Amino acid sequence: MTEQITDHKKEQIIATALKRFAHFGIAKTTMNEIADDLSLSKASLYYYFPDKTSLILAVGHHILFDFVKQQEATLNKALNFKAGMQNLIDIRIEFGKKYFMMHIGDGQGDSYFHDQQLHHLMEDVRQQEQLLLMAFMKKMQQQGELKALDIVATSQIFTDVLTGIWVFEIHVLHKTLIPSDDQFNNIRTKCLNMLNIFYDGIKRV
Amino acid sequence: MTEQITDHKKEQIIATALKRFAHFGIAKTTMNEIADDLSLSKASLYYYFPDKTSLILAVGHHILFDFVKQQEATLNKALNFKAGMQNLIDIRIEFGKKYFMMHIGDGQGDSYFHDQQLHHLMEDVRQQEQLLLMAFMKKMQQQGELKALDIVATSQIFTDVLTGIWVFEIHVLHKTLIPSDDQFNNIRTKCLNMLNIFYDGIKRV
C-alpha cells in the first residue's frame, strides 16, 4: 500500500527531474530546483533518492526503458524489414531530439555521466537494442525477406553504423551546444540512405 | 634559388614539428621546443612561420596531402572494388594510429584546432576523399562490377559510415587518452564487416 504511494512519489520526482534534465542538462539542474518544482524540501527529496546519481540513474532508466519499449513495439508490428528499420531510425531521431541535452551515451556528458553505473546502463540498453534487432532480422529471414547471413554480426554493424552517423554529425561535423533541426534531418537522411544500400546487401534475391 | 632553400628549411621545420605533434599533441608542443630540436632560435622559427597556427596548418596540410595521395595510389592500382576498399580502410586505420594525438578532424582537438582554417582544411580533405571514391566507384561500375546507383550519395554514405564507426569506437565506447590496439582492431573489423554488407548491396547481380 504505502509502498505504492512511495513509488508514485518517486515517479513524480523522476518526471519532474526529467523535465529539467532534458531542458537544461544534468549538471545545470540542482536538487533544490527539483525539490522546489515539487513544493518539497530538499531533505524530502533525499528521503526518496539517496543521492543525485541515483536520481539521474532512475531518470535514465525511465527514458531508456521507454525507448527500448518503443522500438520493440515498432518492430513487432512492422510488415517488412525496411519499414521496420525506417521506423526504428525515426524513433532514434526523436529520442535524440528530446534528450540530447542529457548527453546519454554520447561520450560528451558532464561529470555525472562518467559514473560507472550509468555506463553500464547504456551498455545494457545497447545490448537490448541489439537483441531486438536480432530477433527482428531472424523473423524477417524466416518470412523469406532476408537472405542467410550472420545475424549477430550484421545487427551489430547496423547499430554501430546508426550511432556512428549520429556521433559524426553532432560531435565532429558541426559541434554546437544545441544541434539544429538541419542536423537531425541530415542524420535521418544519412541513416535512411545507409539503410537502402544495406537492405540491398541483405535482402533475399 | 634561395626560395628553394627556404622551402627546404620550411619542410625541415614541418617534419620536426610533426614528430612532436604526433607524439605529444599540438597543445603540448611549444614553438621553443621545435626551435630547439632544430638548433634554431624561436625568432628564426617565426621567420619561416608567422605564427603557430600557420605551422600547424602546414603540418596538417603535409600529412593530409600524403594521406589523400596514398588513397589515390591504392585505388588506382586496385583490381576490384572490394580489394580497393579494403586497402582504403587499412590506410585510414594506419593514419589514425599515427596521428590520433593530433586530433585532426575528430571534434576532440585542443583550442588550436577550433581554428576556422583547419576546419576548412578538413572539409577539403573529406571532399577530396569523396571525389576519389566517386571516381573509383564510377570506374568499377564501368568495368561491370557495380550496379547502377547514385554514386554521389553512395560514396558520401560510405565515408560517413567509415568515419562514424571510428568516432563511435574512440570517443563514445571507450574514451581514453591513448586508444589501444584492440580499439583499432575493432574499428578495422567493423569497417570490413560493413564493407561486406555494403558490397553485396551495390554489386552487379
Added chain:
DNA sequence: TTTTGACTAATTAATTTAAAAAGTCAATAA
C-alpha cells in the same frame, strides 16, 4: 512513515597571482 529547517561537507565558480608560452623587433651576421 514522511517531512522539514538548520546544519556540514564537498564541488564548483570567481578571483588573483605566478609561470609559461606566443609573438615582436632592432641589431647582427652571412
Added chain:
DNA sequence: TTATTGACTTTTTAAATTAATTAGTCAAAA
C-alpha cells in the same frame, strides 16, 4: 638582401586562494 638571434612584450595557461553554490546529513516534528 636573406637569415638569424637575444632580449624584449603580450597573451595564454596554470596554480593558488577565496567565495559561493550545491550535495548531502540529521535530529526533531508532523
